[in-house]
Each structure stands twice: as C-alpha cells, then as structure tokens.
Amino acid sequence: MKRILSLILSILLLASLLAGCGGKQNDAPQGGADTPAGPAADPAPTVDTGRRANNEITVGISQDLDSSLDPHTMVAAGTKELLFNVFEGLVKPTSDGDLAPAVAESWEIGAEMTTYTFKLRSGVKFHNGQDVTSNDVMYSLTRCRDEGYVPALAEADIAEENGNIVITLPAANTEFLASLTCAIIPADYADQATAPVGTGPFKFVSRQAQQNVVLERFEDYWGEKAQLDRVTYLVYENPEALAMALKGGAVDLYAHLGTATVSQLGDDFTILEGSMNLVQAVYLNHTVKPLDDVRVRQALCYALDRQEIFDLTADGKGWALGSSMYPAFRKYFDESLVDLYPHNVDQAKALLAEAGYPDGFALTIKVPSNYSPHVDAGQIAAEQFRAIGVKVTVEPVDWTTWVEDVYKGRNFEATVCGFDASTMTARAMLERFTTGNGKNFIGYSSRAYDEAFEEALRARNDEAQTKAYREMERILAQDAANVYIQDLVDFVALRKGLAGYRFYPIYVMDMSTVHYE
Amino acid sequence: MRYTAKKIGTLLLTLVLVSLFVFLALSNLSGDAATRLLGTEATPERLEALRTELGLDKPLPVRYVEWVAGMLRGDMGISYQYRLSVSQLIAERLRPTLSLTLMAFALIVALSIPVGVVTAKYAGGWLDRVVTVLGQLLMSVPPFFTGILFTYLFGLLLRLFVPGAFPAWEAGRMRYLGYLFFPALAIALPRVAMTVRLLRGCILDEAQKDYVRTSMARGRSRGDILYRHVLKNTLVPLITFLAMTVAELVAGSVIIEQVFSIPGLGRLLISGISNRDAPVVQAVVVLVAFWVVVCNLAGDLLGRRIDPRLRYGEGGRT
Numbered sequence A: 001m002k003r004i005l006s007l008i009l010s011i012l013l014l015a016s017l018l019a020g021c022g023g024k025q026n027d028a029p030q031g032g033a034d035t036p037a038g039p040a041a042d043p044a045p046t047v048d049t050g051r052r053a054n055n056e057i058t059v060g061i062s063q064d065l066d067s068s069l070d071p072h073t074m075v076a077a078g079t080k081e082l083l084f085n086v087f088e089g090l091v092k093p094t095s096d097g098d099l100a101p102a103v104a105e106s107w108e109i110g111a112e113m114t115t116y117t118f119k120l121r122s123g124v125k126f127h128n129g130q131d132v133t134s135n136d137v138m139y140s141l142t143r144c145r146d147e148g149y150v151p152a153l154a155e156a157d158i159a160e161e162n163g164n165i166v167i168t169l170p171a172a173n174t175e176f177l178a179s180l181t182c183a184i185i186p187a188d189y190a191d192q193a194t195a196p197v198g199t200g201p202f203k204f205v206s207r208q209a210q211q212n213v214v215l216e217r218f219e220d221y222w223g224e225k226a227q228l229d230r231v232t233y234l235v236y237e238n239p240e241a242l243a244m245a246l247k248g249g250a251v252d253l254y255a256h257l258g259t260a261t262v263s264q265l266g267d268d269f270t271i272l273e274g275s276m277n278l279v280q281a282v283y284l285n286h287t288v289k290p291l292d293d294v295r296v297r298q299a300l301c302y303a304l305d306r307q308e309i310f311d312l313t314a315d316g317k318g319w320a321l322g323s324s325m326y327p328a329f330r331k332y333f334d335e336s337l338v339d340l341y342p343h344n345v346d347q348a349k350a351l352l353a354e355a356g357y358p359d360g361f362a363l364t365i366k367v368p369s370n371y372s373p374h375v376d377a378g379q380i381a382a383e384q385f386r387a388i389g390v391k392v393t394v395e396p397v398d399w400t401t402w403v404e405d406v407y408k409g410r411n412f413e414a415t416v417c418g419f420d421a422s423t424m425t426a427r428a429m430l431e432r433f434t435t436g437n438g439k440n441f442i443g444y445s446s447r448a449y450d451e452a453f454e455e456a457l458r459a460r461n462d463e464a465q466t467k468a469y470r471e472m473e474r475i476l477a478q479d480a481a482n483v484y485i486q487d488l489v490d491f492v493a494l495r496k497g498l499a500g501y502r503f504y505p506i507y508v509m510d511m512s513t514v515h516y517e
Numbered sequence B: 001m002r003y004t005a006k007k008i009g010t011l012l013l014t015l016v017l018v019s020l021f022v023f024l025a026l027s028n029l030s031g032d033a034a035t036r037l038l039g040t041e042a043t044p045e046r047l048e049a050l051r052t053e054l055g056l057d058k059p060l061p062v063r064y065v066e067w068v069a070g071m072l073r074g075d076m077g078i079s080y081q082y083r084l085s086v087s088q089l090i091a092e093r094l095r096p097t098l099s100l101t102l103m104a105f106a107l108i109v110a111l112s113i114p115v116g117v118v119t120a121k122y123a124g125g126w127l128d129r130v131v132t133v134l135g136q137l138l139m140s141v142p143p144f145f146t147g148i149l150f151t152y153l154f155g156l157l158l159r160l161f162v163p164g165a166f167p168a169w170e171a172g173r174m175r176y177l178g179y180l181f182f183p184a185l186a187i188a189l190p191r192v193a194m195t196v197r198l199l200r201g202c203i204l205d206e207a208q209k210d211y212v213r214t215s216m217a218r219g220r221s222r223g224d225i226l227y228r229h230v231l232k233n234t235l236v237p238l239i240t241f242l243a244m245t246v247a248e249l250v251a252g253s254v255i256i257e258q259v260f261s262i263p264g265l266g267r268l269l270i271s272g273i274s275n276r277d278a279p280v281v282q283a284v285v286v287l288v289a290f291w292v293v294v295c296n297l298a299g300d301l302l303g304r305r306i307d308p309r310l311r312y313g314e315g316g317r318t
Helices: A002-021 A077-083 A134-146 A176-181 A239-248 A259-264 A294-303 A306-314 A335-339 A345-354 A372-386 A399-408 A426-433 A447-458 A462-478 B002-028 B033-038 B044-054 B060-072 B086-121 B126-140 B143-157 B173-207 B210-217 B222-259 B265-274 B278-306
Strands: A056-061 A091-093 A099-101 A104-109 A115-120 A157-161 A164-168 A202-208 A212-217 A230-235 A253-257 A269-275 A279-284 A362-368 A391-397 A414-419 A482-487 A489-495
Touching: A056 A239, A091 A176, A099 A104, A099 A176, A115 A134, A134 A157, A134 A164, A239 A259, A239 B143, A239 B222, A253 A259, A259 A489, A279 A294, A279 A372, A294 A345, A294 A372, A294 A482, A306 A372, A306 A482, A335 A462, A362 A372, A362 A399, A372 A391, A372 A414, A372 A482, A391 A399, A399 A414, A399 B033, A426 A447, A426 A462, A447 A462, B002 B060, B002 B278, B033 B044, B060 B278, B086 B126, B086 B173, B086 B222, B086 B265, B086 B278, B126 B173, B143 B173, B143 B222, B173 B222, B210 B222, B222 B265, B222 B278, B265 B278
Parallel strands: A056 A230, A056 A253, A362 A391, A362 A414
Antiparallel strands: A091 A099, A104 A115, A115 A164, A157 A164, A202 A212, A212 A230, A253 A489, A269 A489, A279 A414, A279 A482
16 A cells, blocks of 8 residues: 555656656747757768658647647747748738738728728638628627737727728827737638638648647648648657657657757757747746845846856857847847946946945756756846855746736745847837736836837837837846846758748747758 | 455556556647647747637546547547547557557567476576576667667668658558567567576576475486476466556557657657647557556456466465
C-alpha cells in the first residue's frame, strides 16, 4: 500500500516536472522555443523525406492549439500563428508591416476619419465553396463587436450600403484599420470551432488533439495561390524530441529555435534569422518598495549588461531595447533610448546609495519556467543585479501560476517575460502602461505618459501620432519603468531545398510563400 | 477466500485514497483551467462564466462526490481543454501505451529468464562477471537517457527509424511495432538487469538447500535438479517481481513517451497537468493506480496458486 502510494506520488512529481514543456498561451506575454542541450551531432546524411514528390511539408509546433479553432475566440499565440493561413479579414497584415486589401478590395475614409467605406472584392470564396457576401461580412463584424472580440469596434455602427460595408465610429481612431484583420467567416456556420472555414490561401482539413493539424491549398483562393499542396503541423511538446525530429527527417520547418538546437542541426537545414517581435524585460512592480523609487529602478538599469545576456544565451545575438517597442515597428522605434543607461556598476551603486539603500535590498524575480529564454535572461540579470549589492532570488513558476499570480494577482516584485503586439499598432504596445489600465500589471502611473497617450488618440495625422507615441516610449525609458533587455533572436530552420519563408513583424507563420526549389 | 477478500478491500481503499489525493493536489495548484484557457486578456466576467460552465464554482466536496459518482458509472467527465469526453481521449491513447508496455514486458521475460538461468548455472565464470557489471550499468542509467541515446544511435546514425515520426497503427503494423521497439527496449533494460539479478540470486539460494544436496547424493545430474526443482521454487518470487514490473512499466512509459514523441497516456497526463485539465489528470492517475494495484493483486494470487505452501499459511520454504 505504502509502496503503491509512493509510486503514484513519484509519477505525479515526475509528470509535474515534465509539465514545464507547456507552451505559449495568449498574445500578450510570451517566450520562445526551448534551447535543450543534447549530444552533438555529426552532419547527418541528407534525408530524403519523400514529401518533396507530394509537394508537401511538415512543420513542428511546440504546443497544441486552442480547443476551439474559432478565429474570433482563439487565445493562444500559437493558434493565431497557424490560423493566419486559413483566415483573412477585410484587410490583412503584410510582411512589411503594412495592411493590404484582402476581402475588401478598397476603402475610403471620410474627412472626419470616423466613416470607413469598404468595397468588397468580388469572386472571393469560402473554403466550403460559397461566395463571400456582404451578409457574411456584416455577420462577422457584428459578431466581433457584440461579443466584445474586437474592442475597437465597440461603439461602431456597422451598415451595408449598395453592397459596400460602412463603419461609423463615435470618434476618430487612426489605428482602426488594423483591427479589421479580424476574420471574415460564413454567416451562421456553427462548426467553426472544430471545422473552421475561412477565405485564406490554405483550408483546414483535419486535426488530432495533441498530435497534428493538416492544411491543404485552397484552389479557389482569390489572390496568389499557395505553392505547397499540403502542410502538416506536428505537435512536439518536448524540445529534445523536436530536435530529434528535425534531424531525423520527420520535420521540415520549425520557427522558434534556440541557439543550442541550431548548432546541432548540421547541413540539412537552412537557418534563417529573424526576431521574435516581443519586448523582453525585467518587469518591475511599481507598487512595492523600494521599486517605487525611480533611482532604484535606474540603478537596476545601469546594472544590466545586455551584451553579456546575448553572449551567454544566443551566441551574442539579440536586439537591444530601451523601451516598450521593438525594431519591427520601424517608425515608432526610437533607437536612441537603447543606450540611455549604459552598463555602469559604479553609477548604479551611487544611485542605490542616494535612494537610501547603500547595502542593497532583497528582490525576488519570478520567471515563467516553461520559457527558457526568460529563465536564462532572468538568471543572468540576477547575477548582474547582485554585483551592485541587490540580494536577488530567482523563483521559477509554471505558466498557469504566472498568469494567475504574477500577471493577474500582481503578486510579484520583478518578473522576466516578453510582451508582443496583438495588432500592428503602437497602441497595442503602449496603452497597457497608462494609469489604471486593466493590463497595467506593473502598476506604472505617470501623468505625462497618460497625457501623451491622450494626444496620440486625438492626433489627426500620422506624424503627430507617431510623435506622441515616441514621447510615450521616452517617458517609459526615462522613468526606468522596467529594465528593458531585448527583442529575442528567432531562428527558423528550413530543410534544404525549401525556400520562400517570410518574416512578419507580428507573430504569424505564413506558409503560402514557402515552396520547393 | 478470506485472503482474496482482504486483498480486494486494500485495493479499493488504495483507489479511494489515490483519488482523494489527486483531487486535492489538483485543486490546490495555483491557477485553474479557466485562467489557462482564456489567457491573460480575459475579462473577469468571461472567466466567471467559464468557471460556471466547467463546474469550478461548486464547493470542493460536491465536486469530489460528483466526480467519484461519475467514475463509478463509467463517466470520466469532459476534458476542460479539449471539450471531448475523457474516456474518448484515453481510449485513443491507450493503444500506444499498452503496446509499449506489453512489448517491454515481452522483452524482459525473453531476455532475463535465459540470462538469469545461465549466469546462475555458471556463477563466478567470466560470463557471469560480464553480465553482473553490465547489469549494474543498465540499472543505474535512467530510461529517458537510454532513450535519447537510442534515438541518436538507431534513429540518426543508423536510420532504423525516423525519430519523432510516430506511425499510426493503420500505417502498417510492422512500422508501428518497429518504432515502438526502441522505447520499449529503453524502459525494459533496467528491469531486465534487475530480473536477472533476482533470478540468479534466487537460484543460487535455492541451490544451497538440503533437498538439492540430497538429490545430488542420489546421483541426479545438476541440470536435471536445476530445471526440475530449483527453477520451480524460484517461480513465486519471480512472478511477484514481474507483476510489479508490469505495473511500473506503465509509469516508465510516461517519460519515454516524451522522448520518442509517442501520443500515449503519458503525454495526455503531462499536458493535462500544465493545462490544469483536472478531469483528464484525475482519470489517468486513477487508471494507472488501478493498473498498479490490480497487477500486484494478480501477482499475489498467482503466486498462491502455484505454491500451495503459501495457500495454507505455512509461509516458510525449507
């Protein structure tokens, strides 16, 4: 009896240890692929996967999709990343960071910037063969508005006029168009959760929980058709298993690799280098002492040596950040903020002493244990903070606990994680730090910041708006709101013979351009 | 009969304790399924609505009683994560895990019995010494490491299977079994070493006994005595040990399934824990516990069936 209980106990314990291989949930904080250490491999003989003949590929993903594949309710970043190939909105994001016409062929914006008139593209079909009608568009948009899926539509009036869709906003919103990437789906189709139907270049074929998702080329796509016939996504929750699957030939493409795996892959793969498009930082809770003191926060910024983090975790690669904005947002990204606090231990110590902590203070950094880039960066940052006398404890917590305790419960002093943008707007990055915002989990509050945000919202032209957003970035940096680290380097492994992979400034994986050479 | 009844009573008590334990453990983990499903951006209203839908708003004792009542009716509940019935999820994953366990068990029996007998027969010889050292090594290396080694060696260098590409049963039995052979071997090896050591020890112990000396005095050959009498007497400890092995192989497969990307019960359990998918985790744990206790009981009963001395409560084996 005792023996049996202890056996069960140890199974549970082991299982919960392994449960760390969980994944990426939600569009806000996120991390990257794991970087396992494994046996070093000799260049393996080239694998003939047999998939070239069928013009199909297999793609590894680190986490199963949401239970529901309904594009309006999906939560996990990994689900959005994949279903980008299946769904389109009136407009769709391009790899350059612009918005291109999709289900809408063109649009006109009224002088007051409150009315948007969309001319629908003719000949767009759903994957089930039906034509896309204005009725379907009306259904999709009102559903997003009424269920609260797209906040920007909240008080909008949506109407149909002569086959065009007219959206009237209560107040001008220069970033409104970016919200219309929300998927257009067939009106009153009930099985969206299990058999999704959209208008994208790939159609959904099948899914097996925890195992795979299969997409096939949509032959009636309105635009440039996908090049591959078939894409099979395979779920590998264990990073070692994934590395083996790449080397052994089971997987042709994997998008979020760590440096350790990259170095093992040998000659079978082309490694593309991009960025994760997120802001990794030591996020600080402004409501606890002594982090409410700007001098203490600045001291931590001076203590940080980003280059050391890059060197130790990613072969010296990474994009240094100085505020809550990453370089893919070209016009908003302010490069001058990166060096606002150059690594300087003496200055850090002086600031700490000035703030009344000459001997440092105790600080606990909570890190989400399933995201090794955040864990690694947290550990190195902790060591750097110790150099100025701060007594740091690094506490790994599992992802669900992180969401509940740190993000929602705000029960933390400091945490390392990454935030990305849900839509391609500066607002998606910066609004969360305004006073009283529900997502402002660090409890940051600055009148100047709030005013700059109001200004950005009021701005009638792009130039004034960009200026206001850049001002917000500057305020965050000057207040040392967080200890900003980097936008992580993102390696994509593509089996030799494949080409056409494109990086996007948001978290999506476009399969339509990938092809065999 | 009384013995059997007592054993079954213990079995039921164990299951009740295990179910209570896993239930409490899961309800005490921070964060719930609703948090996990809706993510960081969820509004409190949506969270509350989902909790009500999943029944998470009910008091703990009510949830426990409802769950146990469901299990007794054969209804394992609905997975929070997949919104599918847990029995369906488990049924899909039972085949790989069972195949793996059975294959590993077959390997253990096929390898350890002959090796055990031979090393006992030639105890002290060079073969015995080599097997002893090798056994020590195999016992001390954890199966997941052997698994990684096998993947590298047989998968990447020798290309005997494609790591990570687990073939469906429908894709051909040979391919299916061929893929499972390596993980099965990885979990079998430490157990093979243990069984060999046990068997060898038992045989040598038995060979010291008086009846063996008497038989030899009567002029019977060593081999004859070994095969006819000694082996028969080592059967009981061997069966008890193998019954425990069958039970533990299921636990071992939880880990090896991760290494070889096998969609079995282990992966279901692990993702269930990180998703706070209580119905799935509870059902799998209780199922594994059930398997463990049933195997132990079967081992005991089988032992008593074979050895009449155990049945009549004499206990001693002189």
